[in-house]
Amino acid sequence: MHQPEHLKNAGLKSTVPRLKVLSLFESGQERHMSAEDVYKLLLASGDDVGLATVYRVLTQFEQAGLLVRHYFEGGKSVFELNQGKHHDHIVCLQCGRVEEFYDTAIEARQEKVAADRGFSIRDHALHIYADCTKKQCPHKV
Amino acid sequence: MHQPEHLKNAGLKSTVPRLKVLSLFESGQERHMSAEDVYKLLLASGDDVGLATVYRVLTQFEQAGLLVRHYFEGGKSVFELNQGKHHDHIVCLQCGRVEEFYDTAIEARQEKVAADRGFSIRDHALHIYADCTKKQCPHKV
DNA sequence: ATCGCAAATGAGAACGATTATCATTTGCAT
DNA sequence: ATGCAAATGATAATCGTTCTCATTTGCGAT
Known part of the structure; x- marks a missing residue:
């Protein structure tokens, strides 16, 4: 404990x-x-x-x-x-389940995009709303 | 008209x-x-x-x-x-101003991330919250 | 033009998520 | 054990948004 x-x-x-x-x-x-x-x-x-x-x-x-x-x-x-490691989310539109992911390329591009425009990133949120194409999608939480 | x-x-x-x-x-x-x-x-x-x-x-x-x-x-x-072309947003935390951007690499990686996990993207939102480092930031809308 | 009626509007009530208020309770340093 | 600031819980209040319903309006048919 x-x-x-x-x-x-x-x-x-x-x-x-x-x-x-x-x-x-x-x-x-x-x-x-x-x-x-x-x-x-x-x-x-x-x-x-x-x-x-x-x-x-x-x-x-x-x-x-x-x-x-x-x-x-x-x-x-x-x-x-909060487990320290940042990650983004895919939200299943069928069942509402949330999956986490982290993509180095996306993170890097974001930094570049912001820097190019004169911004310094404080935080960001990337939410993908999608349909789960796999059969194991519960279709209900 | x-x-x-x-x-x-x-x-x-x-x-x-x-x-x-x-x-x-x-x-x-x-x-x-x-x-x-x-x-x-x-x-x-x-x-x-x-x-x-x-x-x-x-x-x-x-x-x-x-x-x-x-x-x-x-x-x-x-x-x-709606001007047809999708884009994401950077929101300035100082003045609340919203800038738009579109990054092919980010879009492509999102598709890949979703596909790899068995999702088909219906929609997504990428919001970067940042501080504007340029002097022309109005600091007030 | 004008009539008739379904569709749209506006005022206000209702709603869901969240925050504020305030009297009562509780953690914890003495 | 004691005291008091901090935390809690019940409830009211707030904020964005949607619903209700009586009145008004756009517009196709006359």
């Missing part, structure tokens, strides 16, 4: 709701979750935290660098554990 | 609010606008259309292919004239 240290290192005191949210992400059963997802999963497992707290904790974790926030189409933002 | 034909071709009857919204985009003074932006600009120029109508018209124009909708960070969506 090393979550308390994660929180300490992030300058956050270790409280019950924070530990619950963090371990939900660390359980790995669901990598990308919205605030609502987290709230419902916690309720379902008997832990009752307030929805407002979930939102607060997610935002704090994002600022602390423990989680990364993504804005996909559809308005709601989703979070995932 | 060819807006009425644009609407006709799109299967939309030409009404006053639709013509106003379309000509605002065609005026070219502001390429990327949110629903709120459009609403305020129309009010400012004395044309009064309802906010609900602006939202409806923008959505119809998007479906008709006259406009393209983008979901940038921050929740609200912005629209721009």
Whole structure:
């Protein structure tokens, strides 16, 4: 159990709701979750935290660098554990599943494009929306 | 004046609010606008259309292919004239200005990445958030 | 021209995601 | 154990957007 240290290192005191949210992400059963997802999963497992707290904790974790926030189409933002290595996303339009990828060539070209125009990249988001052509696509999360 | 034909071709009857919204985009003074932006600009120029109508018209124009909708960070969506040629965006974090770019290499790699994973791309969005290093950055829209 | 009616509009209610408020509770240094 | 700043939870408020519905309008048929 090393979550308390994660929180300490992030300058956050270790409280019950924070530990619950963090371990939900660390359980790995669901990598990308919205605030609502987290709230419902916690309720379902008997832990009752307030929805407002979930939102607060997610935002704090994002600022602390423990989680990364993504804005996909559809308005709601989703979070995932920050594992240091940047990556982009392919979102399956059939089932909503999210796959991650990293392409060196794309990353390099982006730097070039920005530099050519006099920009210095702070962040970027590449979201590919696609249909999964493989049969194993669940077609439902 | 060819807006009425644009609407006709799109299967939309030409009404006053639709013509106003379309000509605002065609005026070219502001390429990327949110629903709120459009609403305020129309009010400012004395044309009064309802906010609900602006939202409806923008959505119809998007479906008709006259406009393209983008979901940038921050929740609200912005629209721009569809000029046929796809492009991606660099958003200046200082002034909010949006620059467009198109990079063949990036487009090609995306196809490859998706194909390798068994996806067929329906759409994609690449948003680079950056600081403008040039002095001409307005630092305010 | 003008009539008639389906389609479009506008005002405001409703909605979903998120944030703010504030009284109560809790972690933790003393 | 104690005290207090920080965190929580219930709820109200906010923001962007969509829905509802009574009124108006475009436009094809007369």
